[in-house]
Amino acid sequence: xxxMTQSPATLSASVGDSVTITCRASxxxxxxxxxxxxxxxxxxxxxxxxxxxxxxxxxxxxxGSVSGTEFTLTISSLQPDDFATYYCxxxxxxxxxxxxxxxxxxx
Amino acid sequence: QVQLQQWGAGLLKPSETLSLTCGVSDGSFNTYFWxxxxxxxxxxxxxxxEINHRGSTKKNPSLKSRVTISIDxxxxxxxxxxxSVTAADTAVYYCARTxxxxxxxxxPRPFDFWGQGTVVTVSS
Numbered sequence: 001x002x003x004m005t006q007s008p009a010t011l012s013a014s015v016g017d018s019v020t021i022t023c024r025a026s027x028x029x030x031x032x033x034x035x036x037x038x039x040x041x042x043x044x045x046x047x048x049x050x051x052x053x054x055x056x057x058x059x060x061x062x063x064g065s066v067s068g069t070e071f072t073l074t075i076s077s078l079q080p081d082d083f084a085t086y087y088c089x090x091x092x093x094x095x096x097x098x099x100x101x102x103x104x105x106x107x
Numbered sequence: 108q109v110q111l112q113q114w115g116a117g118l119l120k121p122s123e124t125l126s127l128t129c130g131v132s133d134g135s136f137n138t139y140f141w142x143x144x145x146x147x148x149x150x151x152x153x154x155x156x157e158i159n160h161r162g163s164t165k166k167n168p169s170l171k172s173r174v175t176i177s178i179d180x181x182x183x184x185x186x187x188x189x190x191s192v193t194a195a196d197t198a199v200y201y202c203a204r205t206x207x208x209x210x211x212x213x214x215p216r217p218f219d220f221w222g223q224g225t226v227v228t229v230s231s
Contacts, residue, residue, distance in 0.1 A: 001168075034217035043201055043221035044152070055219070087152060091205070091215050095167055096142075098152040 002026055002090050006099035012107040018076045021102045023088035025069040032092035035064055035073045038101075039084045047086075048073065078104070109133045113202045113222035115187075119229045125189040129202030129222050136160060136183040140206040142218060143176065143187045145227075147198035155200075158185055159208055192229045199224045 003026035013019050023033070031051040036044035046055045048064035051071055061076045075082055083106055088099040115127035129141070142157040156166035158176045166174050175188040189196060203218035 032215050036218075043203075043224055044218070045221075046217055046219045049217045049219075089152070089217060091217055094165060096154040096205075098154075100151050 001095045002029060002093045002097055004088055004090055004097050004099040006088060006102050008102060009100070010103045010105060012105050013078050014107045015078055015080055017078045017107075018074065019078055019104060020075075021073045021086055021088075021104075023071045023073070023099050025071070025090055028069060029090040029092035031066055032090060033064075033066070033071050034089045034091065035062075036087045036089065037082075037084045038087065044087060075104075109135060109204060109220040111202050111204070111220055111222040113200075113225055115200075115225055115227075117226050117228060119192050119227065120231055121193050121229060122191055123229075125192050125196065125200075125227055126186070127200055127202070127225055127227075128184055128186045131183045131185075131204075135204070137180060138208050139204050139216075140208065140213070141178070141185045142203045142205045143200065144203060144218070145196075145198040145200045146224075149195075150198075153198075155187065155189075157205055159206075194229050197227060197229045199226050201225075 005024045007022050033051045035048040038044040051066040052064040063074050085101045085103045087101050110132035113129040137160040140157045140159045143155040146152045156176050158164045164176050173190045178185045202222040204220040207214040
């Protein structure tokens with residue numbers, strides 16, 4: 001299986017801050033990476049697909065980038081609604097795998 | 108807007124069979140793959156497997172021997188059975204839409220639409 005790691009596990013930030021979450025794949029996944037936002041008691045919500053494509057309806061303050069097997073999710077100007085847990089997920093290999101998540105909490 | 112509605116038993120005893128069904132609201136049923144996933148505090152988000160309208164399945168190797176995924180295209184529904192459950196199978200289970208099947212080619216896609224989740228607890 002392709003292993004996905006994320007850092008940091010927890011991120012404390014304030015409204016208006018720009019934050020970056022990093023995800024690394026254990027092998028090449030050819031940009032087949034998605035980012036999700038999840039709030040307590042809800043299903044994950046797709047934000048970014050194919051590393052840097054914004055899903056329809058997702059605010060433009062969310063963006064994704066890639067360098068080799070390192071992927072980043074950036075939230076520019078954090079809003080109150082953005083405090084949640086974020087997961088990366090690869091869909092290149094037979095078994096689709098997720099990162100362990102990054103909780104973005106209010107500072 | 109695609110809607111997925113899932114249902115099934117939420118409380119099981121060890122060794123019983125988990126059974127869940129997911130209904131899809133729109134006409135995309137025959138052009139996508141449909142997945143089951145689960146989420147537990149200990150293992151995070153885990154892909155269980157997926158099926159297309161032809162009944163072709165892929166399953167997580169770690170669960171493959173216990174998992175059956177089936178489809179009823181006439182009802183736009185797909186189902187999950189997980190046999191011989193233990194406490195380790197306690198989780199929130201989700202159905203979701205994934206890969207697109209277009210012109211005989213499978214296009215990789217993330218999980219873009221999800222069911223509401225079903226809490227499954229395995230306890231004696």
